[in-house]
Amino acid sequence: MALKPLAGITVFENDSFVAGPSSCLGLAQLGAEVIKIDPIKGGPDIDRWPITPEGRSIYWGTLNRSKRSVAIDLRSEAGQELAQALITSPGEDAGIFVENNVGRPFLSDEVLRGKRADLIHVKVQGSADGGPGVDYTVNAEAGIPLITGSAEVDGPANHALPAWDLLCGQAAATAVLTGLLHRRSTGEGLYEEIALKDIALAAVANLGWYTETLQPAGERAKHGNHIFGSFGSDFATSDGRYVMITAITKRQWGNLVKVTGLTEVVAALETALGTDFALETNRYTYRETLEALLKPWFAARTAAQITADLEGSGVLWAPYASLGEVAQETLAAAQDDPAGAGVLRTLESEALGTMLVGASPVRVNGEYLAEDSPTVFGSATEAVLTERLGLGSAEIGRLHDEGIIAS
Amino acid sequence: MALKPLAGITVFENDSFVAGPSSCLGLAQLGAEVIKIDPIKGGPDIDRWPITPEGRSIYWGTLNRSKRSVAIDLRSEAGQELAQALITSPGEDAGIFVENNVGRPFLSDEVLRGKRADLIHVKVQGSADGGPGVDYTVNAEAGIPLITGSAEVDGPANHALPAWDLLCGQAAATAVLTGLLHRRSTGEGLYEEIALKDIALAAVANLGWYTETLQPAGERAKHGNHIFGSFGSDFATSDGRYVMITAITKRQWGNLVKVTGLTEVVAALETALGTDFALETNRYTYRETLEALLKPWFAARTAAQITADLEGSGVLWAPYASLGEVAQETLAAAQDDPAGAGVLRTLESEALGTMLVGASPVRVNGEYLAEDSPTVFGSATEAVLTERLGLGSAEIGRLHDEGIIAS
Numbered sequence: 001m002a003l004k005p006l007a008g009i010t011v012f013e014n015d016s017f018v019a020g021p022s023s024c025l026g027l028a029q030l031g032a033e034v035i036k037i038d039p040i041k042g043g044p045d046i047d048r049w050p051i052t053p054e055g056r057s058i059y060w061g062t063l064n065r066s067k068r069s070v071a072i073d074l075r076s077e078a079g080q081e082l083a084q085a086l087i088t089s090p091g092e093d094a095g096i097f098v099e100n101n102v103g104r105p106f107l108s109d110e111v112l113r114g115k116r117a118d119l120i121h122v123k124v125q126g127s128a129d130g131g132p133g134v135d136y137t138v139n140a141e142a143g144i145p146l147i148t149g150s151a152e153v154d155g156p157a158n159h160a161l162p163a164w165d166l167l168c169g170q171a172a173a174t175a176v177l178t179g180l181l182h183r184r185s186t187g188e189g190l191y192e193e194i195a196l197k198d199i200a201l202a203a204v205a206n207l208g209w210y211t212e213t214l215q216p217a218g219e220r221a222k223h224g225n226h227i228f229g230s231f232g233s234d235f236a237t238s239d240g241r242y243v244m245i246t247a248i249t250k251r252q253w254g255n256l257v258k259v260t261g262l263t264e265v266v267a268a269l270e271t272a273l274g275t276d277f278a279l280e281t282n283r284y285t286y287r288e289t290l291e292a293l294l295k296p297w298f299a300a301r302t303a304a305q306i307t308a309d310l311e312g313s314g315v316l317w318a319p320y321a322s323l324g325e326v327a328q329e330t331l332a333a334a335q336d337d338p339a340g341a342g343v344l345r346t347l348e349s350e351a352l353g354t355m356l357v358g359a360s361p362v363r364v365n366g367e368y369l370a371e372d373s374p375t376v377f378g379s380a381t382e383a384v385l386t387e388r389l390g391l392g393s394a395e396i397g398r399l400h401d402e403g404i405i406a407s
Numbered sequence: 408m409a410l411k412p413l414a415g416i417t418v419f420e421n422d423s424f425v426a427g428p429s430s431c432l433g434l435a436q437l438g439a440e441v442i443k444i445d446p447i448k449g450g451p452d453i454d455r456w457p458i459t460p461e462g463r464s465i466y467w468g469t470l471n472r473s474k475r476s477v478a479i480d481l482r483s484e485a486g487q488e489l490a491q492a493l494i495t496s497p498g499e500d501a502g503i504f505v506e507n508n509v510g511r512p513f514l515s516d517e518v519l520r521g522k523r524a525d526l527i528h529v530k531v532q533g534s535a536d537g538g539p540g541v542d543y544t545v546n547a548e549a550g551i552p553l554i555t556g557s558a559e560v561d562g563p564a565n566h567a568l569p570a571w572d573l574l575c576g577q578a579a580a581t582a583v584l585t586g587l588l589h590r591r592s593t594g595e596g597l598y599e600e601i602a603l604k605d606i607a608l609a610a611v612a613n614l615g616w617y618t619e620t621l622q623p624a625g626e627r628a629k630h631g632n633h634i635f636g637s638f639g640s641d642f643a644t645s646d647g648r649y650v651m652i653t654a655i656t657k658r659q660w661g662n663l664v665k666v667t668g669l670t671e672v673v674a675a676l677e678t679a680l681g682t683d684f685a686l687e688t689n690r691y692t693y694r695e696t697l698e699a700l701l702k703p704w705f706a707a708r709t710a711a712q713i714t715a716d717l718e719g720s721g722v723l724w725a726p727y728a729s730l731g732e733v734a735q736e737t738l739a740a741a742q743d744d745p746a747g748a749g750v751l752r753t754l755e756s757e758a759l760g761t762m763l764v765g766a767s768p769v770r771v772n773g774e775y776l777a778e779d780s781p782t783v784f785g786s787a788t789e790a791v792l793t794e795r796l797g798l799g800s801a802e803i804g805r806l807h808d809e810g811i812i813a814s
Contacts, residue, residue: 005589005597022613026578030585044656049636049691050619050627058615058622059636128749128770136639137725140651143733145632145641148567149556156641156649156727158632160555163570166610170577171433175769177584178437182412184591190412193770198750201733202765203573205751206429208465210763212457213731214738215465220457220730225552225565229456229466232543234552234563242563244547249451284456318544320563323627324620326550326608331621342535343605344612356617358609362582363535363600 002367004031010094011035011176012087013067014074014107016043018135018162019124019196020100021063022169027176028066029360029369035384036064037083038377040073040406046377052352061352064375070385071378071406078404080106082385088116089388095189096176100124102132109191118189120179122172128195135162135196142200143209151222168199226291231283233291234320235298242320243298243306250278255314260297269293330356341370349374381407409774411438417501418442418583419494420474421481421514423450425542425569426531426603427507428470429576434583436767436776441474442791444490445784446481447813453784459759468759471782477792478785478813485811487513489792495523496795502596503583507531509539516598525596527586529579535602542569542603549607550616558629575606633698638690640698641727642705649727650705650713657685662721667704676700737763748777756781788814 006027013024014037028034038046048059070086073079084106087097095116100123101107109121126133136158139145149157171194179190204210213219225234225244231253232246247253257266257277266277269289275282283290298306303319310317321329330344331354347355351374359370385391385405399405413434420431421444435441445453455466477493480486491513494504502523507530508514516528533540543565546552556564578601586597611617620626632641632651638660639653654660664673673684676696682689690697705713710726717724728736737751738761754762758781766777792798792812806812 003589003597005585008592009588018614022610025613026581030581047688049688050615050622050624051636051688052622053624058618062613062615062618132723133725134634134639134653134655134723136634136651136653137723140641140649140725140727141733143728143730144568145651145727146729149564150560153557153560155643156632156651157556157564158641158651159551159566159568159570160630160635161551161566161570161611162614163566163568163574166574167570167577170574170581171769174433174437174577174580174584177581177588178412178769181416181584181587181591182410184588185415190410191772193773194768195750195770198765198768198770202750202768203429204568204730204733205763205765206432206469207425207569208457208469208762209730210734210737210751211465211469211759211761213729213734214761214763215457215459217457217460218731223567225563227543228567229458232541234547234565236562242547244543244552244563244565246541246543248541281454281456281458316539316541316544318540318547320547320552321550322553322620323550323611323616324625326548326611327617327620330617343602343609344617352618354618354621355615356612356621358605358612361601361605361609362578362585363602363605365598366600 002369002371003364004369005364006031008093009033009096009180010091011096011098012037013098014083015098015100015124016045017100018063018165019168019172020098022166023172023176024067024098025063025065026170026173026360030362034067035086035380036067036069036375037086038069038071040071042377056351058352061349061374062355062357065347065357066372067375068380068384069375069377070381073404076404078399078402082404083107084112084115085389086384088112088119093180096120096180098122098172098176102130113189118183118187120176120183120189121191122175122179123193124168124172125193125195127197128193133195133197135164138164138197138200141197142204144204147220147222149222150224164196164200167203168194168196171199226287229284230280231287231290233287235295237298237303237306238300239302241303243303243317244320245294245315245317247283248280248316251314252316253277253283259309259313259315260294262293265293327356343368345370345372347372347374378407381405409776409778410771411776412771413438415500416440416503416587417498418503418505419444420505421490422505422507422531423452425470425572426575426579427505429573430579430583431474431505432470432472433577433580433767435473437769442493442787443471443474443476443782444493445476445478447478449784463758465759468756468781469762469764472754472764473779474782475787475791476782476784477788480811483811485806485809489811490514491519491522492796493791495519495526500587503527503587505529505531505579505583509537520596525590525594527583527590527596528598529582529586530600531575531579532600532602534604535600540602540604542571545571545604545607548604549611551611554627554629556629557631571603571607574610575601575603578606633694636691637687638694638697640694642702644705644710644713645707646709648710650710650724651727652701652722652724654690655687655723658721659723660684660690666716666720666722667701669700672700734763750775752777752779754779754781785814788812
């Protein structure tokens with residue numbers, strides 16, 4: 001059986017969308033117990049796309065599995081008190097709360113810390129001033145869309161991936177564990193706030209990309225599908241597929257030139273241009289020329305031929321896959337060898353059918369942490385109230401009848 | 408003075424590019440001491456773009472600041488022994504190692520764990536099978552580029568942001584702290600491997616995007632700059648700027664319709680189509696129609712007018728900025744009010760001039776953790792060897808003379 005390095009830790013979450021839920025999913029996969037306090041009719045993401053034909057949210061169900069869902073009417077005073085009592089309930093490795101609320105005074109740090117002084121409280125926000133922000137708005141503000149995509153297309157290109165939400169979620173997981181280490185050392189809690197906009201700005205700054213614009217070269221231009229500062233681009237195959245080819249190191253470049261039969265052409269070009277493509281700087285400078293030289297080799301071959309030719313060649317490359325192709329490959333691999341599964345797994349859910357889910361990408365002592373279960377909305381309400389607050393069945397029945405809780 | 412929640416923890420890193428270095432930068436910002444073991448001539452990223460006109464890497468200098476750099480000839484046996492001795496040197500909260508090496512037996516987990524059994528060893532890889540992988544190749548394999556960008560453009564669109572590298576770095580930081588909590592509880596170390604490809608596959612899976620393709624709707628189509636499953640897109644202004652407008656909630660949508668004067672048009676359209684745009688599902692279905700309706704309002708106004716009109720309107724939106732504009736705004740803000748700085752800060756470096764850097768986006772008890780300093784390659788070699796291994800000046804001099812270390 002795989003280790004559960006965070007076993008014994010209990011995290012409460014009351015959040016929505018990607019950042020908070022993905023952070024707590026990651027902690028659950030590392031062994032923590034995650035108790036999700038859900039508004040009695042679901043949060044704003046309960047019906048979010050992608051959805052099944054019946055309207056069930058694959059999004060919510062996938063990001064929130066392996067958690068225990070407690071459904072409480074958070075508009076009622078009694079429900080608010082229950083939520084507070086859970087979040088601040090005793091336990092050396094409890095008292096941990098991840099949330100992304102705006103304007104809910106009963107969940108403010110001041111109020112909660114009054115009930116448990118050593119609380120570890122991680123708040124995900126849009127902007128550090130308390131204003132809203134989503135992946136698409138902070139991406140625009142951080143400057144990424146104006147350097148994304150083809151230089152021939154005017155205007156911004158948004159990314160499809162909610163990269164900032166995901167990064168914010170991982171930062172929230174780091175913040176939870178930082179708080180726990182600090183509390184174990186000092187006995188003190190922490191209030192940790194993380195704004196999505198700050199995540200984006202800090203990450204781009206830490207790549208040096210803002211500093212770069214202060215140098216004589218100034219603004220970075222769009223570079224399409226090329227790798228900035230080195231060599232790499234997409235190439236179309238003869239059968240309508242695409243491959244991503246990179247040559248970041250000198251050795252990779254040498255291998256690419258060799259396998260494509262361009263050794264003499266490239267040598268002659270280096271002489272003609274007075275340059276040396278062994279240096280990635282020069283490969284970047286002449287990227288469009290090199291791309292044009294390589295293009296016919298790929299255009300004359302099928303993806304299968306290219307795969308055969310590049311295998312064992314020492315070229316760093318990958319085929320472009322569609323989401324559906326990844327899904328079908330995963331299903332086929334699971335059928336062939338359930339025990340040999342990689343990070344992707346199948347999980348059967350009553351609400352969503354066959355789900356394709358990710359184990360923890362952190363392999364511990366050589367093993368994927370892949371224990372997983374679908375979460376049914378509200379299904380842990382009674383058990384958690386009994387375990388954490390000691391409520392009896394009469395009290396739970398009364399809360400049910402009054403519409404304060406659901407299960 | 409701001410708290411340093413990870414004070415007392417010492418992390419050794421021997422890595423390159425984005426993932427490992429960004430993970431350790433984040434840990435340094437939370438208060439850990441990070442000792443970077445650098446190959447004596449620098450790792451493969453030491454000259455990476457963006458660079459200054461003198462060829463100094465802004466990339467390396469920005470990702471590796473606030474660390475102590477120790478330069479060792481890792482090809483020599485004596486240098487390998489020094490690196491091993493540092494990584495496994497005693498200390499309750501030392502014995503933590505982040506790396507991304509391929510094929511360096513002297514840094515294998517087996518060898519290092521033989522010298523310190525409770526080591527926390529976090530290895531960043533390309534692929535879980537030990538093969539290579541970079542952000543661009545794993546992105547292609549995960550299926551993102553084929554749903555990115557305009558539907559009118561064939562083929563894949565790579566993202567400019569190394570999203571997977573950054574996410575992998577944050578996962579590595581989480582892994583370090585997970586290991587430390589586990590070691591404090593059990594006395595046992597952990598070997599934690601993280602493959603970049605697994606990071607990408609697991610994240611996309613956990614958004615439900617692979618599962619989605621198993622449903623009747625099948626493959627997701629490219630949706631350009633639109634927000635999937637809700638309403639949001641970019642709009643051009645009359646003065647050549649772009650704004651990102653979103654309406655994810657019913658209230659945001661209502662506010663957007665109101666401020667653009669389209670209340671009656673939208674109501675009539677709802678009647679004509681027999682739909683209700685209060686539901687985000689319907690806003691997504693008719694996204695192109697709604698975008699076309701809204702376009703003239705933005706096209707008739709300058710960015711400044713739009714800002715004035717949208718301020719206080721309850722619409723969630725953002726202007727698109729370029730990297731250079733973010734940089735200039737940051738410089739101006741720092742000049743106006745150095746004390747009021749947000750997550751972005753200036754940092755003066757002898758090698759790189761004025762750097763724009765990110766504080767820790769995790770605000771602790773209301774404060775940014777912004778202590779920061781440029782790292783000079785090899786500058787901590789002697790101090791670290793003295794502190795951690797007790798080497799005297801004669802021994803250090805000898806290692807210097809033999810070319811085993813540099814400073």
